[in-house]
Amino acid sequence: MSKTAFIPSVPAASEDDFEVSATSKLAGYRRFFGVLKVVRTTDGRVLFPFDGSPEFGPFPTKLEAVAAAQVYGEHIVTSDLARPEL
Numbered sequence: 164m165s166k167t168a169f170i171p172s173v174p175a176a177s178e179d180d181f182e183v184s185a186t187s188k189l190a191g192y193r194r195f196f197g198v199l200k201v202v203r204t205t206d207g208r209v210l211f212p213f214d215g216s217p218e219f220g221p222f223p224t225k226l227e228a229v230a231a232a233q234v235y236g237e238h239i240v241t242s243d244l245a246r247p248e249l
Contacts, residue, residue, distance in 0.1 A: 173205040174247035180205050181240045185232035187225045196220035197232030201239045210248065211239050 175181060182202040187195045197219030201211040219235065222228040 170206060172208065172247070172249040173203075174249065175203050175205050175244060178240055178244070181210075181243070183233070183236040183240065185229050185236055187228040187232070189225075190221065193223050194221040195223070195225045195228035197222070197228040197230075197235075199232040199236050201236050203243065208248070210243060211236070 180203060182200075182204055184200040186198045188198050190196055199211055199219065200209070202209050217235075219231040220228050222231065
């Protein structure tokens with residue numbers, strides 16, 4: 164018998180209801196890629212990454228890769244606040 168529980172989707176009310184983590188990874192000489200994870204904390208839903216999600220890079224510096232990921236993360240938060248993915 165499975166103990167699967169239904170967890171209802173709860174839309175976020177503000178930017179404080181999201182956890183955005185932007186880092187970078189090195190893939191060869193001076194090839195940095197941004198790594199992003201966005202979680203809506205009200206219900207624990209991972210909004211990014213998802214299957215087929217875009218890559219951020221390559222960039223020549225770590226700072227540029229992290230900045231690109233951060234900007235995209237802010238875009239996801241703004242979009243989810245406007246139209247929550249439930």
